[in-house]
Amino acid sequence: MSQEQRTLTMHPKLLLDVIQRQAGTLEKAVLEGVMNAIEARANTVKISLKEKGNKALLSIVDDGRGITTREEVELFFEQFGTPHEESENKIWAQFRMGRGQLFAFGKNIWRTGPFKMTVDVKNKGLDWLLEKNTRSKGCKIEVELYQNPIGYNYPSIASFKERIQELVRFVSIPVLFDGEQLNNDPKELEWTCKDKNAYYLFGVGEELKVYNLGVYVHSIPSYRSGVSGIVVSKKQLKVNFARNDVHSDCPIWIDMNKVIIKNRKKTRQQRRSLDKSERLSTLIDLRDGVEDYDEVKNIGLVHDVNGRVVTLEKIRKHKGAWTFAKHGDIIADKLMQQGQALCFDEKLPESLGFTGNPGRLFYWLANAFASDWDLEKNWSHLEGCFKPFKELRKQFNSSYSILTSQNLTTTEKRILAILNKMPCWKGREIHIGLSMTAAGWTDGASYIVIERSFLDGLYLNSSVGVGALFALLSHEMAHDINTAGSHTHGEEFFRNFHDMIMSVESGDWRSESPMAWMSSFEYQIKRSRIEDRRINERDKKEKQQAKADKKLGIAAKVK
Template identity: 25%
Template sequence: MSDQPTLAEFAVEQSESDEQTEMLDPNASNETVTMTADKQVATYLIEDQMADLTDAIREAVQNGIDSPNSTRVLVSVSPERSIIVDDGAGVDLESTEGKRNLSVLGAGTKQRADDETIGEWGIGKGAIIAKGAVRIWSHSRALHFDYRDQRTTGPWADSSGREGNVVETEHSLGGVLVEIDHYEGEVPDPESYRWHRYVRDLRKRFAYVHSQTDVDVIINGESAARGDPREAISETSGPSITRETDDAVIALEHTSHEGLEIYSNGLYVTTSREYGVSGVVVSKGNLTLNFARNDIQSGCDRWERIEQTLEETRDELYDEVPDDRLDDESREVMVEQMFSGSSSTDWTNRSLFQLANESRISLTRIQAAPEIGWIESAEKGADKLVERGYVVLDTSDPATKRLREYTDRDDADLELPSSFDVGERAEAEGVWTGYNCIDDESQLNADQRRYLLFARVLATELGIDREIYYGEASADAWTDGRTYIAITDSAVSSRQREVWMHDLYLVLLHEAAHETASTDQPSHGHHFESTYRSLVEDPANREAFANLVQQVVAGGFESVFQEYDVESS
């Protein structure tokens, strides 16, 4: 009889009770400790190991793929129930082994070193019974579970919690059929966009299973197979590259925003954006995955070999991309590779680093400069210095930030020229670095005009009796403390309407809290903080802002501007 815990009873019996355990010899140099488990572990394995119903369906489909002689797995998903059926050899539920494989957590025919099968009814069966009342039917027997005890009639009437029951069926079924009668709340609203995304994401999980196993997974009448992984980038207009080794098929393209999809033996695992490219990696054989099967465990030998090939292939791809087409993520990855010493490619002459005027420069040119300056964000005068031939590096750019961080390390072996203070140099060169209100507002672009007019309306609604101007400065805004407030481009953090309107709300209240000029080392002491906090938390101000936003949503900006009779000069 197996000593593995069943779904009806998950506990490892200790050979002796606590009362019978002998005292350890205090003079002994070695101790023996036995790992045990209790029913709380069962609850975790059943209820907490998987995120949603798609994980349970994945477990059932995997076992269908692994079934001997299986050629296809049919999946039917509706808001009420999911049915997964394969055409494999099935499970003998009349035998002790067959019942054990479907009722013992961890039991199954798969061994850890098995490089062929994907599932094989191991721990994953716990995820299946957590998501609905379940029927597992093969040949002339069916096993039923109702883990939450929510079904009082039909085949689940005699099932409750981890107690399942096996019944004879009227008909014999080849293969295995898994029916999950969904518990409430396990699927999205079928009328919502989330439902369509739900089915689409389910297909994605099995996109390359057929390419590795020759088993076709068909979901709601449509095959999930995407064909050869190398075709994933066949229609890309930019640089791309493919590689095939004994461990994997790799297809990469230079568009980092979509990320790199990783598949274990054709089964989707995760999307990684740390490589600075898009595409797919499909392993030949299983990767060692974590418990939830949504990431790769450290120490996976196959993945270590794949990753080495992946990084070499990615570096080859970068060599095909012109400097002016490298995106921010790619440049950041290239810089990290340079300083880690893990890249065999010399990128010191590639224009990877950003100057204050948003142009780019190579490490070779940086090192050749007599001296360099650093800024962390837009600083007036810095771009003018670049125009005059100075090297002023902008660390708000990710790749350039990595350069600064590396050179600040104690163990850095990179020599850079000495640094100068950008503000002092700009002043010495006669480059403007102060605060400037824009007199001719016709110079403003459409976005700037909208920010300015909204800020004027908002100031009226908030009772801020100061003129509102648009200006140029390194600060988000400034005020003379009495008559005016000037806002700048950096006052808004996003072009999304709801975000920048709230940005301006906070900026105006911040400047309104200043009772003296905020241009020269403004005071942000206790009095200012108290005043600013009271303005932000004032219910009248909150209501005024909310009402104005509703007016914009209902009628648009121009309608509101006309109503308040504001316009740019």
């Protein structure tokens, strides 16, 4: 067979899959419409979402140049992936695929110039309808959504608006949602600093938010970035296909990152006290050899189990026992109170990417900044001082105490309130207490106590965690004697436990078995947590937004 030059092709189904599967969220699809409008030289973009019964209609309207010729329809609407030309006003566009996200969420009707285009990929696939339209300026997109997102993906239209606002917060032209402007031109705001590449605002929020020419890309945890705040690029960043990450080889981002690093070093020099994420980022910088040990050696960087911080200099000079334990562990706290050992948070090795012998952690860390002589003289002894926590805790005797309401956390109070409303305890009141040896205990008649650290270790958003809690409570219910100090299991106990477990009638309010109330507890605890989280998240966002607005000068501008 003679040679034959051929070209690779794509099956139509692959294009349909790309259209349907590239869509992540509805607000990201709306963002594509906003970016297209700005690139079409629009002066304003108007967004609206209206509900009618169980249906919803999304509209995006702009006053840009629109599509004016049939050739443009074929090249830029019908065909995906048409390469961009230098003469085009392209700001973000790279792949000419974004409109597919709008197609994925509902039946699209586009009115632009002399054309009306209707796309319904769910019912018509890649076939679409082109019609004549009364000539109109700009572009009007209406999307009859396949599913009403309100109450499903978004609690309310207001929450949908807030999600869009986060994405378009710093674009250069007004973006309106039902008449309310969502964004601010970064040129008119006040920043910590700015240069040819970007605007920078540091010290707000809990992460570093990155915007590509005003459009949100992603948030970097502050323990990685070393700072919190907002950065808005003035030039196009090199982002991935989903536009939710910046390529590490992007030259603009490399220069921007130098400013970020310079700011976090400046922060460390100006403040002797750092927040948790700044401490971790400093340790990571030491590990990576980009931070000077002498500059940070006397700043508290390492968390103990109670959340207090210890300097690396104190650790270097420490000659006694030390260990890792769970955050908040009672026995670890006792060890430190009595001066028997330093007890660090057990998550530290993992946070630094260390997987070796835990006793060598600080020697391993110091290897990045210390000389060979310094390593052996000042850091090597720490491995011999390390003691496994299990070994250190053996020395403690049993003790039992019940915590008063004043000493309970909000979460603990919530758990007790839900438990004590249940009719299955036969007159016993549920409490939370402290013990170094028992997960729970009872006096056999009037109360049951759950040990705090045991409770803290349960993941009550899962059936496994709830099951473990109710297994403990059922176990203590089966005791008719005081189990504080002794925990024997006689014939009476096993009979009571057997009868309790076997009498489960789930959902029956008359059931005397605690196990019958597991699903009710799980539902109530999730519901209360969701509500608390919603309120806390709302309050936190409002405070962070107010702080950012104040720094940016938005509040003063509104006045």
